[in-house]
Amino acid sequence: VELDDGPFQGIGAIFQAYDGEERAIVLISFMQKQQRVSVPVSAIRP
Known part of the structure; x- marks a missing residue:
């Protein structure tokens, strides 16, 4: 997923x-x- 909001905006993450x-x-x-x-x-999107 990708974080869409907050201090980690634009960072890829693993759900x-x-x-x-x-x-x-x-x-x-x-x-x-x-x-x-x-x-x-x-704040997350696929």
Whole structure:
């Protein structure tokens, strides 16, 4: 997926799971490691 909003806008990520109805957990490569980040579902697109 790609992040469409917020501080990570334009960064590619890997969708991992939904975190409730309005948020999702995605994996972002940062400093050669994958970091789990919770973002609003509205901020991601395929």
